[in-house]
Amino acid sequence: MKYLLCCLLLACRLSSAETITLGAEDDWAPYSSAVERSARGFAVDVIREAFAAVGVTVNFELLPYARCLDDTRRGRLVGCFDAVPNAMIGSSFLWHDHPLFTTHMNVYALSGSRESGLGARQLEGKTVGVERGYEYGDEFDLDTKIVRRIVDKNVQGFRMLLAGRIQYMAAEERIAKALFTKEAAEFGGKFKLVGTVATPGLFIAFSKTGPDGAKYLQKFNRGYAILRDSGRYKAIEAVWF
Template sequence: MRAWWGLGLLVLSLSLSAQTLRVGMGTDKPPYVFENQARGLEYDIVVMAAERAGFQVQVQYAPMERLHLKLRRGEIDAIATTNKHSGVTAFYSEPYIQYQNAAVALSARQLEIKQISDLGRYSVSAFQRARFLLGPEFQKMAEHNRQYREEAYQIARNRLLYSGRVDVVVSELRILRYFNREVYTQVDVSQPLDIFPIFPPTDYQLGCVVEADCLRFNQGLAALRESGEYAAIERRYAMH
């Protein structure tokens, strides 16, 4: 009995002394992040990997531009859904998730898009900081396309697409499909779509102010994969 009591005190002591890691996550983007619900495919991976590394995680939600500003100011310790192309000086973890982005248009528009540069002919809406995260060719297109815009809230692109207010949206397909459930009373989501797979998968990493935090996160991520919990998280959010 005394041994169990001592073990309990040890666990409590470790819990109380755990380092807090303030992690910035973007706005609502199910199934990856359900804002203010403490769940999602990406949310679970990041939080559980960090906890495996001994962190106590405090998540802050905000548009990506604001999160990158908060990271530069030291108001958060790390930011999720970013990578070394983000334009922000930080230390980066190993990739922990891949997004598959695509260009999407109403079939009625009959657009021809075979490569990223073709987007320069059309009005395009993408997610915040896509101009950095999707590589140099996309950045060049964005800088020269006066009809290019970025949205702070992912759901806005569904409304823009189905209302015909833009020619093309750039989105992760699972996010786009999920938000159809939220906007179907506002726009006609039954309209046929053309999906143009012009992007390679995008690796996302944790960007940290302190290098040691990223190294610890990497260890937690490796442990999460080895334990089978990573695969279990993927199965939990699989969309059929």
């Protein structure tokens, strides 16, 4: 009888479990990227386990970042990650209490460069590659004197830098390192870190217009607190980094 009761309780929990769909960036390894048509990465694992802690199952829809944000803004998706709540998009979405992670948005030049310590002000009048739709910190994003060359993927921007078509490429630190390793035959030893334009926290941008954004924002806050307090966050971090 006890075994039967346990099975019934488990069945009830499974039947009442909630399922949502979040937009996951398809080209931001090691945080979120498409691997054999599935979302893989540090942020993917953290979000999955944080929601699981409060009984929510997450399906991840892989999308280019700009489309991911747009679909969330329109209410088609509950949320999209990884986003920075800066002056350009901060008021368009709902944001959870603590970032998924904090990182460095760096600027890279060819390895022969003698420059270092560059910030947004020093990039004014220069051509800098940026990935479509991404945020690089308010100081950089709002500076209209920086000449931006927009690319769909970071690898395209670094190839432009290698070909001399731009002077710098802006990219998140771990993303750039992963790309240099993956494309070692082409990129190995070719680039140098010459500046950092921001050290932002990255978040899930929850929909303001969809009916469930605020609801699942609160659920994520609770699940994320459980994840961090349990030590499981650090265990996931150790796997990826």
